[in-house]
Amino acid sequence: MITTRESISYQFSLIFGYSSPNDVIAGDVIGPGRLTRKKVNKLSQEVIKFLTMYNAILRDYTGAELFSIEFDLYNIDEKSARTNIYPQSMIFIPGKFKECESLLLALKPETGVLDIHKSRESLNNISKLFFEVEELSNRPELKKENKQLVFNKFASRFSKKLYGELIEDKWNKKLIGLSKTLPTEKEMLNTYVKVISNVEILWYKKPMEINFLNPKFQKIKIPFEGQQAIEHLKFSISEPSIGFIVDKTLNLGTNLINLANTGTLDESLDEIIIFIVNYIEDKIKDYSEPNTAEWLISSVNKFLIDLEGYLNKFLEYSRNFLSTGEMGDLDELLSKYVHYISNKGKLESEEFENICNIAKEFIEQTISQKKSLRIIELSSVFNYFTEIINKSLNIIRISLPRYLSYRRLKSLTIELMKNLHDKFVQEQKPAKILGQKIISDFKSFLFNQIETHSILLEKNLKYNEKDLIKEFYSLSDKNIDPFFNKIELKIENLVSFAEIQMESDITRIRDHIEKFKKFSKELNYLLSYVLRHSTINRYIKEEPDKEISDPVTFSNRFHRFLEKRIGGINLEWKFYILNWIKDYSRKYLKPEEQRRWTLAEVYNDFIEYFEERELKERKIENFLKFLNIYIAKIQDPEQKNLLLEFYKKYELSIEINIEFPKYVKNHIKSELNNLNPQIENTSPFNYFSLDEAETFYNYIKNTELKYFSKLIPRPLNVILKHTLTNEEKELFKGDLFHIIDFKFWHNNVRFELSDNFKEVYREWVSDL
Known part of the structure; x- marks a missing residue:
């Protein structure tokens, strides 16, 4: 039965961390788990590390730092979500005092009710207090380890203070009566970027990952006019940059929930589970003859009955020791306890160590x-330890049939894919390489479906291999079309395909081919690099806006600006991106294209051109045009001839974009029909692992011991606070915030970028 205290801890969890330039790192974890101090400090360090990395990216791409993030915690197991207590929201807030940083990672039962400004103010106050503790601890008579004990104690105390404010709703927004308008509230914001994306969740990854695919930027009317629009450009975030930041936010969410999930671990329960699993595996090693999974379950249940008797005997001796009337310090009592149990074990010929x-x-x-x-x-x-033992035994009993079912579905998938791989080994090299890649992707796709299969979410699952084989056939068959409907070969796939088909020795052009393989990915990165805050916004700030009166002037000056900075990047296609700027300039050299422009119009047109150009360049058909121009510039006759041969091979390869996936699809259907799997009969010990990662113990740890394993964080809003220079602060009457809001539906998401520029920018400055 869950007590009120446990109920609260399942809904509210908190990780607090503090760091200073003096290499002081301390923190605490409050939640349903029971962690050692060493583990707690490690968790705090990990969260601080992620914050540092994320802020470094933000400063570069947005000119801002994190103010707060809120994630919605989506539960993949709907039945469990209805019957068990889970948090609904994950909040990540950094705090600061002088050069010291603190952070708060909190999980709570509702979304959208927190006043971020209140919670951040509390965290900043804690940072100030911790700074004072650090200063007072800077005494020569205190050794380093003693200082750390002091920091740990205060970290625990401050964490409890923050936790109290969290569960008592002291940070919640005021819903009735008078309330002040916050600078990040909707009525204070203007939206200037909207993006729609598909959502992909990789359930089979540990921890689970979420990706946004195929982003589409929606053109909206810019809510700024005249000089205000020009000034806003200097502090705005470009569409590619916001896409890049959103990707990093998704990664951050994955890492944070993984850390929060680790915080739910009861290390004593974990140790007992390891003890029981090792006991079972040691017992099963005595059986070398192949056998079925049903036999294994029956045997393990017998082992558990024996183990239960052994553990009951240990617990009985422990209770007997409690009645001895011993007194003393804890270390002394535990020493006597260990000695007492050891002697009892010797008398009974049992090993209780x-x-x-x-x-x-x-x-x-x-x-x-x-x-x-x-x-x-x-x-x-x-008594509590006794309950943990009983809980551990129950977890093992429940988990074994579920794990074996999970393992069997995956082993059948692996068997099918192995047969397909073997089949494609007999194909010619180009078809073999590409075919095996598609098969590998299909395997990952099926693994993803297995993770959320309803049969594995049944509460009292009984192992039935015949039913599992039927489920596997059904699962595989119904997912073939969805997988191949989405499949799309990329330039690097066709480059590799064309490379393999080359009849001539390609040694002289190997460097060129390796460059071609990097083409799409590097261009995608360079797009966000060129349009990041520290590049294009800096350029706009440095150039007098009245002198940039047309696209030609803008692009020529930006080309010179970028040329000086891009040389240090270790990317193959860094100078090719400069050609895009030249091409943009040429577009407006025609007399019919010349007209009066504002800087805001030029900027938006330039961004749109770059986005469209990058999309076009990534299309496999358009790569032919690029190759044609690229080869024309090659001076070496031998290289030129080889590249022309490569060009023809690539041209032929384009046809396989549609036909080859169909060919692989037919092979999969044929092999699935021919599979004919039998009831598994293998060495009993083999059932406890599929590979090094997919072991029985790891399965229990991820599904049973880590309480938040079924939760995946979907961002609701990201609030960034712009880092203004002292000169720029004179232009504003308050803090400048950028807010990214997310709305999810089905497998889609829309996110919008807004800021409070209109509210805080001093209009009179622009008129001077």
Whole structure:
């Protein structure tokens, strides 16, 4: 039964971290888990590391730093979501005082009710207090380890203060009565970018990942006019940059929920699970004859009955020790306890050392008062430990059939893919390489479907291999068309295909071919690089806007500006992107294209040109045009002839974009019909793993021990605070915020970029 305290801890969790330039790192975790101090400090360090990396990207691409992020926690198991208690929201807030940084990662039961400004103010106050603690601890008589103990103690105290404010709703928005308008509220904002994307969730990844695919930028009327529009450009975020930041935000969410999930781990429960799994595996090693999974389940249940008797005997001896009346400090009592259990084990010819050590560590972690204890005072701790043992045994019993079902679905998938791989080995080299890649992608696609298959989410699942084989056929068959409907070969795929088909020795042009393989990815990166804040916004700030009166002037000056900076990037196609700027300039040299422009119009037109150009360049058909121009510039006759041969091979390869996937699809259908899997019969020990990562223990850890494993974070809003120079601060009467809002529906998402520029920019400055 879940108590009120546990109920709160399942809905509210918190990770607090603090760091300073003096290499001080401290933090605490409050939640349903039970972690050692070492693990807590490691978690705090990890969260601080992610914040540092994320802010570095933000400064470069947006000119801002993180103010807050809120994620909606989507549960993949709808039944579990209805019957169990889970948080609905994950908030990530950084704080600062002088050069010291702090952070708060909080999970809570509702979304959209938190006043971020209140919570950040509380966190900044904590940062100030921690800074004072650090200063007071800077005493020569205090050793480094003693200082760390002080920091840990205050980290725990400050975490509890923040946690109290969180669960008491002190940071919530005021819904009735008078409330002040916040600078990040909707009525204070103007939207100037809208993007729609498809959503892909990679359930099979550990931790799960979420990706936005095929972004489409919607053109909207810019809410700024005249000089205000020009001034806004200097502080705005371009569409490619916002796409890049959103991708990094998704990565951040994945990493943060993984850390929060680690915070739910009960290390004592984990140790007992490991103990039981090792016990079962040691027992099963005695059986080398191949057998079925049903036999394994039956055998493991018998082993567990024996183990339960062994553990009950250990617990009985432990309870007997409680009645000895021993007194002393905790270390002394535990030493006597270990000695007592050891002697009892020798009398019974039982080895209790491992389980006794787990119990000892559990008691040390649980008991805070370690001086002058009576042994009877540990009764409640032993009772709790007994419940953990019972829970562990139950987890093993429930998890084994579910794991074996999961494993069987995946092993059938692997068997099918192996047969297909073997089939394509017999194909000619081009078809073999590309075919095996498509098969590998299809395997990942099926793995993704297996993760959320309803049969694996049943509460009291019983292992039935015949049903699993039927489910596998159904799962595979119904996912073939959806997979191949989405498949799209890329330039690098066709380049590799054309490379393999070359009849001549390609040694002389290998460097060119390797460059071609990087073409699409590098252009996509360079697009966001060129249009990031530290590049194009800096250019606009440095150039007098009245002198940039047309696209030709804009592009010529930007070309010179970028040429000086792009040389240091280690990318093959960095100078090709400069040609785009020249091409843009040529477009407006024609007399009919010449007219009066504002800088805002030029900027928006330039951004649109770059986005469209990048999309065109990534199309496999358009790469032929690029190759034609590229080859024409080659001076070496031998290289030129080889590249012309490559050109023809690539041209022929374009036809396979449609036909070859159909060919692979037919092979998959044929092989699926011919598979004819039998009831698995293998060495019993093999059932406990599929590979090094897919083990029985890891399955339990990810699905049962980490409470938030079924939650995936979807961003709701990201608030960025612009980093203004001292000169720029004079232009504003308040902080400049950028807000990205997200709305999800089905497998789609729309996100909008807004800011409060109109509200905080001093209009009179532009008129001077």
